[in-house]
Amino acid sequence: MNLTLRIWRQHGPEDKGRMVTYPVQDVSPDMSFLEMLDVLNERLILDGEEPIAFDHDCREGICGMCSLMINGEAHGPQRGTTACQLHMRQFSDGDTIDIEPWRARAFPVVKDLVVNRNAFDQIIAAGGYVTAPTGSAPEAHSVPVPKADADAAFESAACIGCGACVAACPNGSGMLFTAAKITQLSLLPQGQPERYTRVIGMVDAHDEAGFGGCTNIGECASACPKGIPLNTIGRLNRDYLKATAKRAGS
Amino acid sequence: MDLYTEGDPIADTRAPDGPVETRWERHRFEMKLVNPANRRKMTVIVVGTGLAGGSAAATLAEQGYQVRSYCYQDSPRRAHSIAAQGGINAAKNYRNDGDSVHRLFYDTVKGGDFRSRESNVHRLAEVSVNIIDQCVAQGVPFAREYGGLLDTRSFGGAQVQRTFYARGQTGQQLLLGAYQALERQIGLGNVEMNARHEMLELVLVDGRARGIVVRDMVTGEISTEMADAVVLASGGYGNVFYLSTNAKGCNVTASWRAHRKGAYFANPCYTQIHPTCIPVSGDHQSKLTLMSESLRNDGRVWVPKAKGDQRSPREIPEDERDYYLERIYPSFGNLVPRDIASRAAKNVCDSGRGVGPTGLGVYLDFADAINRLGRKAIEAKYGNLFEMYERITGEDPYEVPMRIYPAVHYTMGGLWVDYDLQSSIPGLFVIGEANFSDHGANRLGASALMQGLADGYFVLPNTLANYLASSGPLDKVDASHPEAVAARTEVEDRIKRLLAINGDRTVDSFHRELGQIMWEHCGMERSEAGLRKAIDEIRALREQFWQRVRVPGDGEGLNQSLEKAGRVADFFELAELMCIDALHREESCGGHFRAEHQTPDGEAQRDDDRFAYVAAWEYTGTGEPVLHKEDLTFEYVHPTQRSYK
Ligand SMILES: Cc1cc2nc3c(=O)[nH]c(=O)nc-3n(C[C@H](O)[C@H](O)[C@H](O)COP(=O)(O)OP(=O)(O)OC[C@H]3O[C@@H](n4cnc5c(N)ncnc54)[C@H](O)[C@@H]3O)c2cc1C
Numbered sequence: 001m002n003l004t005l006r007i008w009r010q011h012g013p014e015d016k017g018r019m020v021t022y023p024v025q026d027v028s029p030d031m032s033f034l035e036m037l038d039v040l041n042e043r044l045i046l047d048g049e050e051p052i053a054f055d056h057d058c059r060e061g062i063c064g065m066c067s068l069m070i071n072g073e074a075h076g077p078q079r080g081t082t083a084c085q086l087h088m089r090q091f092s093d094g095d096t097i098d099i100e101p102w103r104a105r106a107f108p109v110v111k112d113l114v115v116n117r118n119a120f121d122q123i124i125a126a127g128g129y130v131t132a133p134t135g136s137a138p139e140a141h142s143v144p145v146p147k148a149d150a151d152a153a154f155e156s157a158a159c160i161g162c163g164a165c166v167a168a169c170p171n172g173s174g175m176l177f178t179a180a181k182i183t184q185l186s187l188l189p190q191g192q193p194e195r196y197t198r199v200i201g202m203v204d205a206h207d208e209a210g211f212g213g214c215t216n217i218g219e220c221a222s223a224c225p226k227g228i229p230l231n232t233i234g235r236l237n238r239d240y241l242k243a244t245a246k247r248a249g250s
Numbered sequence: 251m252d253l254y255t256e257g258d259p260i261a262d263t264r265a266p267d268g269p270v271e272t273r274w275e276r277h278r279f280e281m282k283l284v285n286p287a288n289r290r291k292m293t294v295i296v297v298g299t300g301l302a303g304g305s306a307a308a309t310l311a312e313q314g315y316q317v318r319s320y321c322y323q324d325s326p327r328r329a330h331s332i333a334a335q336g337g338i339n340a341a342k343n344y345r346n347d348g349d350s351v352h353r354l355f356y357d358t359v360k361g362g363d364f365r366s367r368e369s370n371v372h373r374l375a376e377v378s379v380n381i382i383d384q385c386v387a388q389g390v391p392f393a394r395e396y397g398g399l400l401d402t403r404s405f406g407g408a409q410v411q412r413t414f415y416a417r418g419q420t421g422q423q424l425l426l427g428a429y430q431a432l433e434r435q436i437g438l439g440n441v442e443m444n445a446r447h448e449m450l451e452l453v454l455v456d457g458r459a460r461g462i463v464v465r466d467m468v469t470g471e472i473s474t475e476m477a478d479a480v481v482l483a484s485g486g487y488g489n490v491f492y493l494s495t496n497a498k499g500c501n502v503t504a505s506w507r508a509h510r511k512g513a514y515f516a517n518p519c520y521t522q523i524h525p526t527c528i529p530v531s532g533d534h535q536s537k538l539t540l541m542s543e544s545l546r547n548d549g550r551v552w553v554p555k556a557k558g559d560q561r562s563p564r565e566i567p568e569d570e571r572d573y574y575l576e577r578i579y580p581s582f583g584n585l586v587p588r589d590i591a592s593r594a595a596k597n598v599c600d601s602g603r604g605v606g607p608t609g610l611g612v613y614l615d616f617a618d619a620i621n622r623l624g625r626k627a628i629e630a631k632y633g634n635l636f637e638m639y640e641r642i643t644g645e646d647p648y649e650v651p652m653r654i655y656p657a658v659h660y661t662m663g664g665l666w667v668d669y670d671l672q673s674s675i676p677g678l679f680v681i682g683e684a685n686f687s688d689h690g691a692n693r694l695g696a697s698a699l700m701q702g703l704a705d706g707y708f709v710l711p712n713t714l715a716n717y718l719a720s721s722g723p724l725d726k727v728d729a730s731h732p733e734a735v736a737a738r739t740e741v742e743d744r745i746k747r748l749l750a751i752n753g754d755r756t757v758d759s760f761h762r763e764l765g766q767i768m769w770e771h772c773g774m775e776r777s778e779a780g781l782r783k784a785i786d787e788i789r790a791l792r793e794q795f796w797q798r799v800r801v802p803g804d805g806e807g808l809n810q811s812l813e814k815a816g817r818v819a820d821f822f823e824l825a826e827l828m829c830i831d832a833l834h835r836e837e838s839c840g841g842h843f844r845a846e847h848q849t850p851d852g853e854a855q856r857d858d859d860r861f862a863y864v865a866a867w868e869y870t871g872t873g874e875p876v877l878h879k880e881d882l883t884f885e886y887v888h889p890t891q892r893s894y895k
Pocket residue numbers: 297298299300301302303320321322323326328329330331332333334335336337338420421447448449450483484485486495496497500501503504540659660681682683684695696697698699700702
């Protein structure tokens with residue numbers, strides 16, 4: 001099939017950036033979306049132009065590196081699918097496709113479609129862990145975990161840190177990402193001792209990093225390729241309230 | 251042989267002697283410690299943030315060292331360990347099914363086709379049990395039984411259920427555990443994290459590893475970082491084949507640069523080809539996707555009995571199908587180890603019975619399992635894998651059998667290390683897939699995650715301390731040291747050279763072509779004639795690369811073509827060494843199958859009299875590497891021919 005791509009080009013953080021149109025021919029429906037970009041890049045290089053910079057690594061939907069806004073949707077039209085797993089059979093001959101980077105205050109553009117998501121790491125560093133120095137762990141079976149809790153913790157732990165939730169949110173909020181980690185750890189016995197300091201640390205880091213507030217619009221959960229449920233944010237809010245009450249009381 | 255010379259054998263691996271069960275314990279006691287006040291004054295560089303590097307950096311920082319970490323992705327959480335699906339082995343014996351440290355040790359030595367070091371493997375089996383404890387304490391959400399205890403399953407060639415897992419995302423969950431421990435140390439100021447930084451050279455001072463040269467991939471700035479010791483945890487080199495299950499950025503550069511500076515490269519030809527991957531769909535193919543091995547527990551592998559049978563699989567009646575694994579290996583059936591399943595698939599396809607548009611594929615059929623257990627049960631077990639398959643191929647595996655074909659997956663070879671995980675360069679330690687230790691000529695499923703975490707959490711922190719304590723205070727050196735300046739200049743010159751060629755072919759086109767040569771001649775089956783041909787072709791193509799590659803843009807700022815060019819340049823050199831290693835090893839073992847060396851019924855034929863050694867290669871710069879042999883002795887597990895019939 002033949003397509004028209006309109007792609008965001010931006011030389012660097014200081015550049016203003018613009019959409020540039022590229023026609024592409026003979027796209028196979030079996031190609032992945034990123035392979036289609038590879039083919040375009042090969043052509044651009046031979047034509048003496050700079051190839052389009054975009055982030056990717058595993059190309060199997062797990063590393064969270066790929067990050068494309070495709071026709072205004074984070075990771076494109078297929079639900080539960082990262083950009084790297086999207087295949088061209090989802091498109092039709094003659095389509096025009098807009099490709100842009102994540103846009104959010106906390107994720108500045110580095111070049112073309114590449115953004116800086118370091119803010120996510122800062123949120124984790126502020127409490128998204130269980131303190132368990134190597135060697136200090138008790139025997140694994142000393143604390144049984146009900147299967148339902150372990151399964152629910154897993155659901156939230158499936159977050160790949162891609163940032164689609166932030167890109168999809170009109171406020172550029174990182175609450176779904178933050179809540180996913182909070183939920184995982186607060187469901188497990190191992191996460192209890194630091195439960196309330198964790199939520200305060202992470203939410204403060206979230207706000208400091210320039211993410212917007214959550215107004216419960218829910219765009220994040222529909223864009224999330226890993227199906228992180230919106231109710232994790234409710235859980236975060238409850239823990240946060242309790243934590244602030246505890247802090248005020250102490 | 252004309253392509254290499256032989257040097258002195260490796261005399262000392264620092265492996266302790268005495269009963270194998272007590273070696274690690276005794277060694278731990280005999281090793282020196284660094285006192286806590288001194289640790290703060292010592293800096294350790296860790297390249298890589300996968301299971302190996304992430305766990306090592308976090309642990310070293312917890313112990314009080316100053317740690318500097320590096321990765322090429324935008325976050326340490328994205329290292330390719332994240333993609334591991336199936337699980338992690340540990341000798342917990344929670345099932346009471348006869349497992350033990352000794353059995354895991356035995357299985358690993360046998361699975362490695364008697365080409366690994368017994369001392370190391372035993373230690374690995376010992377610490378495996380601590381890994382699970384550690385990960386549970388971090389909040390890793392492993393699969394559990396209704397009683398709240400950990401669930402396990404059997405995996406790839408093992409007859410006990412010792413594989414712990416977190417649905418199909420075990421690597422992700424283990425890595426996030428290590429990543430979170432690492433982020434905690436970053437937050438505390440004990441680790442300086444440098445994401446989007448690529449190591450391009452190793453710096454030696456007075457023969458010791460004292461630093462690295464890195465490129466900031468965002469600004470293009472080249473800098474030299476000095477330290478008391480350097481740890482490489484930079485992963486495997488499967489991408490030398492271009493198409494593999496590795497992430498696109500996986501590379502050999504960190505290891506190769508160290509090799510050029512004197513670190514021996516061991517058994518480079520030992521490559522694992524995984525039998526269950528989605529077949530190539532066309533020339534645009536950029537990587538291959540693994541379908542977890544666990545699928546072979548319920549799927550049946552078959553091809554049509556007749557050559558060139560074009561009917562759709564559902565129209566082929568039972569008696570015209572060849573369930574070849576069940577036929578050839580009645581006792582293991584579809585669960586034979588990876589190398590055997592892969593070669594069998596190649597053989598049926600070579601005989602003209604392969605399926606799918608390219609003829610390079612075999613069916614993995616769930617119809618029987620769905621009939622027996624119901625669709626729901628299959629969905630619960632493999633739902634996410636089936637979805638992934640459908641997204642990629644557009645076919646529904648509940649209705650039509652999956653098509654699979656082998657793909658390059660893991661590299662057992664890597665930088666040579668002694669028992670302390672130290673390379674042949676003092677002060678340079680190598681952990682995880684980047685080293686060669688533990689898996690011999692073939693790795694068992696679910697054992698790479700175990701090894702990465704064993705190295706990073708439990709082995710390296712002890713052995714590195716011993717090195718630092720034994721070498722006494724090292725001279726203070728900084729980036730202005732002549733050796734550091736020289737290394738940095740080398741890096742800058744190389745980048746300039748790559749940018750200046752401005753030829754007429756892209757980096758990817760060279761990489762693809764190199765990959766085809768390697769797949770053809772140094773893949774599932776190797777022969778003397780093929781390997782010799784490959785070496786000639788690699789040399790010719792490498793020359794073309796340096797004359798005709800086009801790397802657009804400049805060295806300032808983000809330049810993904812430049813990154814790739816540097817990696818492919820190193821793959822060219824590695825590829826030649828792999829072929830030389832494969833050529834010199836005139837036997838078949840594990841993942842290395844030489845056409846000339848097979849039993850009458852087509853199985854791998856080892857030659858223990860001539861080849862029971864590790865081949866450690868020294869770089870000389872002349873193109874003729876020097877072979878150092880480390881003899882392997884087996885006191886506990888006696889070499890036999892592996893049989894899965
Ligand atoms: C698809 C897939 C599934 C797998 N499933 C399993 C499984 O179920 N069980 C199992 O046991 N094993 C499995 N494996 C194997 C296992 O995942 C790997 O062997 C293991 O995770 C490697 O870990 P590592 O820490 O050594 O390297 P990696 O996780 O690859 O990390 C390498 C690190 O080095 C960094 N790096 C590399 N080069 C440079 C450089 N030049 N400069 C700076 N940084 C650099 C990278 O950024 C990264 O942080 C699987 C592998 C694949 C590909």
